Amino acid sequence: MMQAENIINWLASPEGIRLANLASAMPDDSLLQLTQLRQRTSIDRANAILDQLNLRRRARYRFPSANSMYFTASGLNQATVPAIARYHGSLLRDCQLVLDAGCGIGADLREIAAFCPVIAVDTSVDTLACARLNTRGYAAHGVRFVCADLTTLSMEALTRGGVDGLFCDPGRRQEAAGITHRVRSAELSSPPLSWLLSAVERFPQILFKLSPAIPDDELRQLGGLVQFVSFGGQCREALSLPKRSPTDYTAVRVADDGSSEELTVIHGSHVGAGQTGEWLYEPDPAAIRAHLVDTLAVLSQTHRLVDGLAYLTGDALVKNSWLTPYRVIEPVPCDVRYLRAWQKRSDRRISVVKTRGATPTPEEMIAKLRDPAVHGAKQAVLFLARDHTGVTAVLCEPAS
Numbered sequence: 001m002m003q004a005e006n007i008i009n010w011l012a013s014p015e016g017i018r019l020a021n022l023a024s025a026m027p028d029d030s031l032l033q034l035t036q037l038r039q040r041t042s043i044d045r046a047n048a049i050l051d052q053l054n055l056r057r058r059a060r061y062r063f064p065s066a067n068s069m070y071f072t073a074s075g076l077n078q079a080t081v082p083a084i085a086r087y088h089g090s091l092l093r094d095c096q097l098v099l100d101a102g103c104g105i106g107a108d109l110r111e112i113a114a115f116c117p118v119i120a121v122d123t124s125v126d127t128l129a130c131a132r133l134n135t136r137g138y139a140a141h142g143v144r145f146v147c148a149d150l151t152t153l154s155m156e157a158l159t160r161g162g163v164d165g166l167f168c169d170p171g172r173r174q175e176a177a178g179i180t181h182r183v184r185s186a187e188l189s190s191p192p193l194s195w196l197l198s199a200v201e202r203f204p205q206i207l208f209k210l211s212p213a214i215p216d217d218e219l220r221q222l223g224g225l226v227q228f229v230s231f232g233g234q235c236r237e238a239l240s241l242p243k244r245s246p247t248d249y250t251a252v253r254v255a256d257d258g259s260s261e262e263l264t265v266i267h268g269s270h271v272g273a274g275q276t277g278e279w280l281y282e283p284d285p286a287a288i289r290a291h292l293v294d295t296l297a298v299l300s301q302t303h304r305l306v307d308g309l310a311y312l313t314g315d316a317l318v319k320n321s322w323l324t325p326y327r328v329i330e331p332v333p334c335d336v337r338y339l340r341a342w343q344k345r346s347d348r349r350i351s352v353v354k355t356r357g358a359t360p361t362p363e364e365m366i367a368k369l370r371d372p373a374v375h376g377a378k379q380a381v382l383f384l385a386r387d388h389t390g391v392t393a394v395l396c397e398p399a400s
Contacts, residue, residue: 007048008070008129015041020049063107070130075105078169080209084231085111086258088167088207091241092116095165095205099158101150101191102169106131108209110138112167117141119163123149150191155202166199169209186210186218193218200242208240212289227252227262230286238289249290253321263292263322271297273307273387276331280305280383280396281312281323282354296322306385306392309356317399326381326396334358334384334393336368342395343369347376350395358386 010016019041023033030050037046055076059066062081071079080088089111092098096116103109103120104127112118113135120143122128128145135143150168170189172182186193189210196208200222210219212228212235219226225244229237230253239252248265255261263286271294283296288310297303300323302314317325332338343350350369353362360368365382383394 007044008126008133010045011048011052011070012133016045016049019045020053023049023053069105070133071105072124072127072130074124074171075127075130078171079105079107080169081231081236082107082111083256083258084229084236084254087229087252087254087260088112088209088239089115090258091207091239092165092167092205097162098165098167099163099203100167101199102171103128103131103145104169106134108167108169109143110135113139113141113143115141116165118143119146119158120144121146121148121150121153123147151195155199159202164203165205165207166203167207167209168196168199170196172211182211182213184211184213184215186214193221196240197221204243206240206242208242210238210240212236212238212286214238225250226290228286228290229254230284233285235285235289249292251284251286251290251292251322253284253286261321263287263290263295265292266295266298269294269298271303273305274303274313276305276328276392276394277302277313277315278328279314279317279399280326280328280394281314281318281320282326283310283312284322284324287322296320305383305394306356306387308387309385311356311383311385325399326383327399329380329395329397332393332395334391336365339369339382339393340371343371343374343376346380347374348378348380349374349376350382351379352381353384354381355384356386358384358391 019037023037026033033050034046037049055071056066059071059076063069085108088108092112093115098112098116098118100109100112100118100120103122109118109120109131120131125147128147132145170191172189200206219238219240222240222242223246224242225247226249227239228235228249228251229239251263253261281302283293287296293310297312300318300320302312305311305313353365355362381396383396385392
């Protein structure tokens with residue numbers, strides 16, 4: 001069997017590209033494609049082509065240029081979307097030489113290298129091969145690729161060599177008994193939290209891309225500033241900048257072009273619950289994770305629907321990019337029979353359920369409310385929020 005780096009480089013050769021194009025033009029039938037490819041090349045190369053085409057199909061929702069990129073399965077799982085990668089690059093733009101510690105397939109690398117030279121390190125030969133191919137035409141300032149275990153590198157030698165910036169996106173997947181799962185603790189990532197802490201004092205500028213699910217106590221060990229990054233309506237990552245002035249958490253919304261908007265805390269803001277108003281607001285997930293719901297309540301002159309939970313409510317329609325507004329139809333009992341009757345009475349379908357602190361799950365609730373007798377085109381959103389007094393349920397419709 002060919003080595004992984006050779007097979008990746010072969011895929012990028014004229015023969016590999018020609019056969020990949022041939023397979024792409026065939027009907028979507030893997031057996032037919034494999035049979036046709038086997039008449040023209042080896043089984044290893046035929047399988048590699050089909051694997052790569054499958055990875056590219058999976059990558060299209062994330063990378064507009066996926067059809068000309070090269071992937072590994074693990075590299076694609078962790079690859080940063082281009083807009084956020086551009087934001088990462090902008091944070092390191094003043095560096096003279098950056099160490100990309102665990103570059104993967106090069107999604108962040110090619111954006112960082114647009115601003116400054118980079119030393120790209122990874123333990124995997126095949127992901128390095130992908131990174132080398134994926135940075136062609138992007139790395140305006142040059143990239144040096146090194147296959148090595150990060151934890152064995154001499155940070156002193158790197159700083160003597162001119163490295164003044166460190167970017168690290170630790171691996172967050174582990175395999176046990178043949179099953180791959182995500183890890184939530186930074187100490188279980190690769191490299192672990194202990195390595196990240198040891199690197200903090202070595203480099204003038206540092207950017208760690210971490211899971212937003214990492215516990216607060218681990219994030220605070222790194223010091224400095226932590227930004228929770230939102231893109232496409234999801235909280236995608238926690239960015240640790242240990243060399244920035246310590247402050248409370250901030251939230252950052254990244255647009256498709258890589259531009260960003262930051263939300264910072266209003267100190268002393270604490271907002272309790274009140275009556276359901278004419279509007280209900282769902283804060284951006286990054287603002288929720290950054291503990292900035294009270295700040296948003298002050299800025300929007302709203303209050304919480306339920307103490308301690310993220311939904312906000314008020315009587316005025318507020319335009320705030322951090323809040324998604326819903327017009328309140330009516331507060332209702334959290335009772336399946338009542339809600340099914342309401343659907344028939346109003347000829348509206350409850351098509352979306354959003355919950356905080358409440359059970360059942362949205363999927364379970366939708367299944368319980370499904371009623372073939374309801375044909376109404378108008379839809380409703382059911383919000384459920386549980387506190388110590390029980391479940392508050394509110395029916396809404398999206399703001400037009």
